[in-house]
Amino acid sequence: MAHEKKITINDVALAAGVSTSTVSLVLSGKGRISSATGQRVNEAIEQLGFVRNRQAAALRGGQSGVIGLIVRDLAAPFYAELTAGLTEALEAQGRMVFLLHGGRQGEHLLHRLETLLNQGVDGIIIAGASGVDVGLCERAAQKGVPLLFASRASYLDEADTLRPDNMQAAQMLTEHLIRRGHQRIAWLGGKSSSLTRAERVGGYCATLLKYGLPFHSDWVVECDNSQKLAAEAIGALLRRNPTISAVICYNETIAMGAWFGLLRAGRQSGEGSVETFFEQQVALAAFADLPENALDDLPIVWAVTPAREMGYMLADRILQRIEKTETPLGQQIMSARLVRQK
Amino acid sequence: MAHEKKITINDVALAAGVSTSTVSLVLSGKGRISSATGQRVNEAIEQLGFVRNRQAAALRGGQSGVIGLIVRDLAAPFYAELTAGLTEALEAQGRMVFLLHGGRQGEHLLHRLETLLNQGVDGIIIAGASGVDVGLCERAAQKGVPLLFASRASYLDEADTLRPDNMQAAQMLTEHLIRRGHQRIAWLGGKSSSLTRAERVGGYCATLLKYGLPFHSDWVVECDNSQKLAAEAIGALLRRNPTISAVICYNETIAMGAWFGLLRAGRQSGEGSVETFFEQQVALAAFADLPENALDDLPIVWAVTPAREMGYMLADRILQRIEKTETPLGQQIMSARLVRQK
């Protein structure tokens, strides 16, 4: 392999007949350089096809142009979208992303953070951490590196955080059903240990009460994340409480399962009237992470978390934190969007 | 912000009572270091919580420990899984991943490559590029940086490539149906311009012929990627050709749509017998990217592309190329797995 000779600012300086520091100044646009010199330097850069070596820059103390991203689970659509959005936005700003995957464990997290810190990243984003110890924030603060969290619920109170507005999403969904005339609205799916679910159920419950509608704790059904189980659960629920006219589902899987369950329940009865009842009378609403165009085929109302835009916002926010040294920390929330069948 | 002092190999050297070069040697395991010294150095490292600064190492000429990854579309499950697998495997080897997103355009690709090269990455993986010009490979070769492609079909003939075995997957699916007694097997979905589809249809067709079964070009139906359209298409197909007993679907969306279509077709007829016929007699098979556990609820046989394992393989392969300077280029294919309802 014929390793090509690298062109450095020295070569550029030589070609432009200036010193290296002048080139550096032009590159970073800092010093007050005469436009004539700037011109000449830029021409030389162009001609030689010079690209600044960020490693060296970072080593010396400048910015590396790199943001570290620790993602809990890339294979989950929510995080994939978020990562896509973040990467896109950051690249548009001429920056790059260091990707670390699987940020479950606290201990590992600290080590990962350390790794990123030592790579000289300009900022760090942790997506999907739950129960973060303050050590992380302190460590980053010590190093003077902005640290930002993105999560699905409000785990972190003292850190700079972006998260979806789960309550708002649930309120929106519930209110939509109520406006459509539903009064007896049940909840299906999620594990009660989930904080995200707690927030959503909270919004659902609050909205019911706000409209003076009944809230029955046995209309809130826990369910593992499986279509099959959801189908069974909704069948049982409706058999026990035939007056329920709408069900809010915790996510896409539950919603699909619920829909199958309605079909099946209608069919099992063997009676046309009941079949019609279930299919036409029970409305389905659900939360979703997927981009909207994937959802347009089922008669379900969705509250979609705009994961990609969360990525954009994260990019904005981290850049802000990097540029302006003293940006106040804070919680930022992202509203969901209502998506109905076309 | 109180920027903490960084611990460098100097600190380690001081603490261990050796010179910096000794520490460096221990770190890279190169020089012949006495086990006693090695011990002492490692203790010091441990105690001080030292983490080696890769940037400096890379700058000086060592390895950066970083692999560049350019992904076409992170939000697509296939690439998300692949990226997850790759990142996981690479991290396990103490390496990191530079993520660039959106590698559609050739021109941008070259620029992105240049960016990565200038970050001092040890290797580059491009996932999802189609129609790559040779310039990329040459450029990487000039710099002595291994370049690896991952794609969904065999676009690239001269490069080091990993891709799924689309023909094998289609053969497997078709053969499975034939073994189950199906003789009249149709194809639904995909656009005829897709190379992936071409390879799959090829496998399907070849297997039919191999078993002496009929291949009708009008049993191969193109279809946009929408559940609704797929449902309509399968209805029309079966109406035109009522003897078809199995349908192979191009992907998950098509398969779901086809399934709905079968349900609907059965229902529309209003006759129990026809309903039973469609539901019980028409077998559905399909290609899928999703991890297996998401697929267990529908009576569909899946050929799943093991995207995550492709990520692992990519990691292996790039590391191999990095370590052993002269690894022959080559095409590597990844077989699909058959997944049936439990």
Next chain:
DNA sequence: ATGAAAGCGCTAACAG
């Protein structure tokens, strides 16, 4: 087996 010294490419004082 280990240490001394010379940079990698760049930036940031400080001079001029």
Next chain:
DNA sequence: CTGTTAGCGCTTTCAT
């Protein structure tokens, strides 16, 4: 406005 200079943290000959 621009040049000089001194490193950032690490690896790597070359001595010892």
